[in-house]
Amino acid sequence: MQLLLYSQHSNENTDILSTLAESVISHNALYECHSIEEVGFILRHSHISGTIALLFVADYDDLVNLLSLKDIFSYIRLIIVLPTHNEELIALAHRLRPRFLTFIDESHYTLKDVLKKILHNEE
Amino acid sequence: MVNILVIDINKDFFAVVSEKAGEKGCEISYASSLIKGINVCFTRRFDIIFLKSTMPDGKALDALPKFMNITPHPEVIVMSESTTPEEAECMIKNGAWDYFELPANPHAIYLILMRVLQYNASKVPKDSLVEKEKNSFKGIIGESLPLRSCLEIVIQAAKSDSHVLITGETGTGKELFALAIHNTSNRAHKNFVVVDCAALPETLIESTLFGHEKGAFTGADKTQDGLIKQADGGTLFLDEIGEMPLAIQKKFLRVLERQTFLMVGGRKKQTSDFRIIAATNRNLDEMVSQKHFRKDLLFRLKAFVINLPPLRDRPEDLKPLAIYHMSEICKAYGIEKKEFSHDFFKMLPQYKWPGNVRELVNALERAIVAAKHEPVLFPQHLPLQIRAKMVSAHVATEKNPHDIPREEEERESAFPQLQKFRKEAIAELENRYLRELIAHTNGDTTRASHISGLSRSRLYALLKKYNISLSH
Numbered sequence: 001m002q003l004l005l006y007s008q009h010s011n012e013n014t015d016i017l018s019t020l021a022e023s024v025i026s027h028n029a030l031y032e033c034h035s036i037e038e039v040g041f042i043l044r045h046s047h048i049s050g051t052i053a054l055l056f057v058a059d060y061d062d063l064v065n066l067l068s069l070k071d072i073f074s075y076i077r078l079i080i081v082l083p084t085h086n087e088e089l090i091a092l093a094h095r096l097r098p099r100f101l102t103f104i105d106e107s108h109y110t111l112k113d114v115l116k117k118i119l120h121n122e123e
Numbered sequence: 124m125v126n127i128l129v130i131d132i133n134k135d136f137f138a139v140v141s142e143k144a145g146e147k148g149c150e151i152s153y154a155s156s157l158i159k160g161i162n163v164c165f166t167r168r169f170d171i172i173f174l175k176s177t178m179p180d181g182k183a184l185d186a187l188p189k190f191m192n193i194t195p196h197p198e199v200i201v202m203s204e205s206t207t208p209e210e211a212e213c214m215i216k217n218g219a220w221d222y223f224e225l226p227a228n229p230h231a232i233y234l235i236l237m238r239v240l241q242y243n244a245s246k247v248p249k250d251s252l253v254e255k256e257k258n259s260f261k262g263i264i265g266e267s268l269p270l271r272s273c274l275e276i277v278i279q280a281a282k283s284d285s286h287v288l289i290t291g292e293t294g295t296g297k298e299l300f301a302l303a304i305h306n307t308s309n310r311a312h313k314n315f316v317v318v319d320c321a322a323l324p325e326t327l328i329e330s331t332l333f334g335h336e337k338g339a340f341t342g343a344d345k346t347q348d349g350l351i352k353q354a355d356g357g358t359l360f361l362d363e364i365g366e367m368p369l370a371i372q373k374k375f376l377r378v379l380e381r382q383t384f385l386m387v388g389g390r391k392k393q394t395s396d397f398r399i400i401a402a403t404n405r406n407l408d409e410m411v412s413q414k415h416f417r418k419d420l421l422f423r424l425k426a427f428v429i430n431l432p433p434l435r436d437r438p439e440d441l442k443p444l445a446i447y448h449m450s451e452i453c454k455a456y457g458i459e460k461k462e463f464s465h466d467f468f469k470m471l472p473q474y475k476w477p478g479n480v481r482e483l484v485n486a487l488e489r490a491i492v493a494a495k496h497e498p499v500l501f502p503q504h505l506p507l508q509i510r511a512k513m514v515s516a517h518v519a520t521e522k523n524p525h526d527i528p529r530e531e532e533e534r535e536s537a538f539p540q541l542q543k544f545r546k547e548a549i550a551e552l553e554n555r556y557l558r559e560l561i562a563h564t565n566g567d568t569t570r571a572s573h574i575s576g577l578s579r580s581r582l583y584a585l586l587k588k589y590n591i592s593l594s595h
Binding site for chain 2 (some may be wrong): 040043044045047050071072074075085090091094095097098099100101103105106107109110113114117118121
């Protein structure tokens with residue numbers, strides 16, 4: 001079991017997500033990456049099955065780029081954190097069929113509970 | 124060209140039909156007995172059959188299931204000199220397209236012929252529908268009878284707007300089937316929204332589904348739409364619906380009944396036009412009897428039911444599945460596609476694949492990783508625990524005392540052993556029973572399973588064993 005944490009930029013929010021991720025999975029099983037290429041590289045060089053990806057989307061273009069990995073994402077469980085409540089962005093995010101879709105301004109405890117439950121179900 | 128067969132003891136009726144149908148460019152054949160008629164149907168395809176109700180070698184009523192078992196089945200019109208209304212009703216129930224009394228004047232025959240020709244022209248074979256939609260069924264791989272039966276329901280469900288319940292063991296591909304329904308439905312241009320009922324903590328599920336108003340609870344800093352609203356115009360896929368808490372089931376049922384809902388902490392009624400596709404690996408009927416699932420909600424979800432077969436019940440799909448997923452995994456890894464050794468495919472059915480397609484995909488992924496730069500996958504590349512079970516099953520098959528050499532078997536066939544004779548007799552009876560059962564239920568496997576007392580997976584296995592089609 002491994003958790004892949006993607007965010008284009010490092011900032012206060014991503015630091016919180018990173019801390020949150022480390023609280024539910026061991027440091028060794030956590031992969032942080034900051035580009036689509038890195039996400040693709042990690043998924044191509046580790047067992048896809050048994051991977052959960054937590055994608056912190058920066059903006060619309062970032063999500064469009066992530067959609068290029070749609071096929072490989074279909075093998076894993078996705079959690080998406082969106083930056084805004086924009087309808088178009090939400091519709092685009094649903095094309096990746098996430099197991100959970102939330103927003104950066106929502107409670108991070110909620111995200112932690114979901115993550116814990118998905119990890120528990122996968123074990 | 125429409126092919127017509129007339130099964131009648133004398134040629135008078137055949138002569139009239141020949142004249143009328145010939146004008147329409149149809150090809151007409153004639154069989155003077157029921158046996159000849161049935162036999163010719165297994166060697167040639169007929170679209171329409173005119174069948175005399177009573178023939179010296181049998182009755183139309185008994186022969187109808189045999190014609191209905193042919194895929195695609197012909198339209199059978201029964202003609203009779205004296206039949207009671209009950210018998211006529213029975214003919215229709217057994218699959219006859221129409222029924223008429225003899226003697227019939229040429230004009231009446233012409234009208235019947237025109238009607239059936241018109242119907243035949245408008246008919247689209249189920250198989251061609253499955254073929255047509257195949258591009259929308261991405262990731263659903265296989266040609267087995269159980270799988271094709273499920274795809275036929277997918278097509279029917281996509282045409283309708285009723286709710287769908289998909290059941291099946293873990294890893295059978297329930298989400299892919301849900302997506303296939305969505306993608307081939309009128310809602311395809313709108314959202315396919317996944318609700319993973321197993322992933323959502325009980326405290327969160329209500330606000331996630333219904334949304335919440337600002338200030339509804341601690342941390343609700345702003346008003347937020349729920350997944351029901353996000354699915355407006357599209358499909359709400361309730362995965363693992365068996366995990367949905369009873370309290371939420373009640374609220375959800377109310378949404379389905381009233382087509383409106385309230386956000387958590389909200390007072391204003393919200394609307395959303397969505398279609399539900401629910402999936403579970405649990406026995407919801409059993410959960411209802413244990414009062415863990417609401418009967419009324421289950422009733423609403425069951426407008427269409429798709430029971431996905433476990434992989435062990437469709438072993439012929441292992442090879443195409445392996446080829447497809449190997450290609451997809453290699454593409455994802457950015458490496459060259461690999462070949463398979465002959466042994467690889469031979470060994471796959473030796474394992475029961477309890478985790479179904481998902482387990483097969485995981486095993487393939489591990490095999491590809493294990494093979495590294497080697498261009499061909501061998502069984503040795505599969506995970507050790509799977510290979511060990513495969514080898515053990517393979518050895519057991521090799522040692523099976525029933526695998527006697529062909530020559531010896533042929534010598535014995537002059538007068539078979541009682542055990543063999545009994546086995547063949549049972550097989551013949553099972554075959555007959557199942558064919559009649561499928562004809563009786565018009566291919567409805569739920570009813571057939573209920574009547575026969577067989578589990579659906581066992582029923583499918585037997586249908587496959589005897590090569591019985593669900594088409595009728």
